[in-house]
Amino acid sequence: MKLYMFECGILKSQKHLFTMGRGVGVPFDVPVPFFLIEHKDAKILYDTGNALEVARDKVKHWGAGTVAAYDPIMTEDQYVVNQLAKLGITPQQITHVIFSHLHLDHAGGCGAFPNATYYVQRAEMQYAYVPDFYQRAAYIRADFDKPYLNWYLLEGHQEDFYDVLGDGKVKIVFTPGHTPGHQSLLVYLDKWGPTLLTGDSIYTTEILNEDVLPGLVYSPPDCVKSIKKMRNLQRVHGVRIITGHDPDSWAKLKHAPEYYE
């Protein structure tokens, strides 16, 4: 099994939007990651980066307010489908698309994979249609409003550690807090060991190691419980934690076409 890490451009932003109350106004450029797991029986995407439209007219697709706070710098080459093509992978070959959540920099490739089953938490799907005022700009309905896709809606704690392929190699871990239905992906690699892709539940290493909340939070209590859960996976079970929008730790990782196995 192989794990590929991709960057769908960056967001030019400010630090306090990622670590609550810290680095107010300090410029902070973060990667927009997405991941491919190549298994002998499956090709699984965890998140899909930004929509292609962002490379063409970001203000039209995301809105001026969002672009002012999180300016996406992305080329058409960085769109998920085009990056997979460089590895010789067609959209038809993708079997599973697992969304950490449906925010605009994660669900931009929704619908591009005709044979895939799309996995998202039911709570996330419901919230994405009617978010609270402060999260409205983070959900682009045109990206995810595709009821004709083959969706599998997960039921939170009742389906925690959902075994995607039935062989224990890839599990979905419920990590709400940033949004109501955020989920992480636990991948058991033969050489690199168990690895947790945390999406936006742990933006940066600072959030993993220090007591600071992410800058955008739906539920602080759930966020804290999810951070504790992931720290426990790291401490007790030796799970490697991959943060979601951390420029420093991201720069130290191997990116596609290199991979971990």
Ligand SMILES: [Zn+2]
């Ligand atoms: Zn998010």
